[in-house]
Amino acid sequence: MDERTFLNRIIAVQHSMFRLAKRLLTSTEEAEDAVQEVLAKLWQHMNKIATYTNIEGYAMTMTKNYCLDRLKSKQAKQLRLVHVQHDRSTTLLDKQIDNRDSVAQVFAFMEALPEQQKMVLQLRDVEQYDFETIAQIMELSEGAVRVALSRARKTIREQLIKAHNYGIETGS
C-alpha cells in the first residue's frame, strides 16, 4: 500500500476515531493527541496493515484500546477530573437557559454509562456501524454488543423521560 492509499483510507476514518476518543477521554486535546498517536502507529506499520481486510475497523479498535489505556493511567484520571468539573458548570448554565432540549444533559447521561455501553452506543448511534463491525471493533460477540446496546438505550430512555417529566413538574 502506498502512502496515498493509506492517507485516503485514514481520512475516511479519522473523524470517527476522534469522536470515539472524545467520548472516552472527554477532553478535546486528549482525544486529538490520542488519534494523532494511533495514526502515527498505523503509519509506521503501513506495510503490515496493508494485509488486513478491514483497516477502518482495525484503526477503531486501536483507538479504543489506546484510550482505555490512557484512562487507566493516573495522569489521564486527573485530567478527566478537572474536565468533569468544568463540564458541570456548563451543564448548569445550559439547564438554566433551556431545560428540555438540553444537549449537555444528554451528554451527561451518555457520560454516566459504563465504558463498554458508552462505546457501543457511540459506534451504533453516532457512527451508525452495523453489528458485525461493532463486534469486530469492540472485540466482542455480536450478541454481547446487542445486549450492551439495549442496556445503554434503556438507561438513556429512562433518564430522558425522567428529565422531561421533571421539567413539566417544576413548570419551567
Place this chain on the structure above:
Amino acid sequence: MELKQVHKWIDLYFEGQTTLAQEQALNDYFSQPKIEKSLVPYKPYFVTVSQERTQRFESGFNPATNKRRWFSTALAVAASVAFVALFLRPVQPTPEEIVFEEFKANMYLVSTHLNRSKQGVAYMETFNQTTKKFIKTE
C-alpha cells in the same frame, strides 16, 4: 413516516432491535420541527447524536509534521543525554591538579592568618594612640 410506525420503532429502538435503516428513519423523523407530544422526550437524544456526528478531527493527520515531531523529540533526548554525560561525569584529577589544589588551600590558610594578625596590629595601634591621649609623658 406514519406515527404508528414511529411509536412501534421507537420501542424497538430502545430494546436495541431496530435495523440501521429504521434508525435512520427515526433520525429523520426527529430532525423535523413538528413532533408528536408523547415523542418529545426522546428528541434531545436524537438531536445530540446527530450533532455529535458533525464533530470533526480538526488538526488532521500529517505524516510530515509527525516525523518532525519524532525527530525533535529524539534530538532533545540526545542533547540531554550528552549534557548529563558531560557535566555529571565523575572527574579524575591529574597529579598537577591535586598539587595545585593543596597549594591553594595552604595559601588560603596563610591569608586568613595574615588578615587576623593584621587586625591585631591595627588594634595595637589604636590602643597606643588612646593611651598616649590619657597618659601624658612629659
